[in-house]
Amino acid sequence: MIETIRKNAVTLALFAVFTTGLTAVVNHVTKPTIVHQMALNQKNLLDQVVPTDLYDNKIQQECYLVSDPALGNSAPHALYLAHKQGQPVAVALETTAPNGYSGVIQMLVGADFHGKVLGVRVIEHHETPGLGDKIELRISDWINSFIGKVVHGADDKAFAVKKDGGEFDQFTGATITPRAVVNATKRTALLIETLSGRLSSLPECGDAHE
Incomplete structure (x- = not known):
């Protein structure tokens, strides 16, 4: 035994x-x-979110960290800087919409330093299938409606869903989700406008983002 x-x-x-x-x-x-x-x-x-014809550097290797309430929370968010002939022209900035219907929505917003949105993508969300998930490109092309839009200041009424008097469509039976994405995009684009003079002071992401 x-x-x-x-x-x-x-x-x-x-x-x-x-x-x-x-x-x-x-x-x-x-x-x-x-x-x-x-x-x-x-x-x-x-x-x-940042078209390749706008820059000539390796954008992935130009990664910095930004912490600001405009990004939805106090956590550091990765910023990827695009250069053209040595001059910063645009960024892709991770951001958070804290008020989605089913919780936070993680996003990536591309914009220049003049309030122009170049592209938006949702990285992670928990929105309702068949309703809120239309923020995903594989479900709907709604997210592409941000391309080329310009935020004209914090009081820009047009940069909102139509139910709030803006120009962005909401989803049938689901307004909270697109409203959260539109507002997060607006806040992020406005923040990016203020960053051009602060880029040299931003901490680098480190090896985790290279």
Whole structure:
């Protein structure tokens, strides 16, 4: 009986060592591929909010951190800076809409330093399928309605959903979600306007965003 238990224990121990080693090998082999794929996905997202013909630098490597209440919370948000012939021309800035129907909505807003929105993408949300999820590009092209829009100051009434007197469509049966996205985009674009003179003082993201 004791011998059987001992054999089983040894077998289990050897199996644990084998599976742990195999997992470590697989992780070592696949990690570069995963990192590369994540970088490609990130670059693709950045290209959707800041057109590539506007800049000539490696935007992913120009990453800084911004903390401001206009971004929906007090957490640091990543800012990716686009240069053209050495001059900053636009940014892609992570932002948060804290007041979605089902919670926070994480976004990426591209804009220049004159209030012009170049593109918006929703990175993460928990909105209602069939209603609020129309903020996703794969569901609807509504998110592209921001392209080329200019925010004319904090009192710009046009930069709002139509139900609030603005020019952006709301969704049938769901106004809270698009309102949250529109307002977050407006706040973020207005903040970006103020950043051109502060870029040199922003902390770098570090290796996590390179």
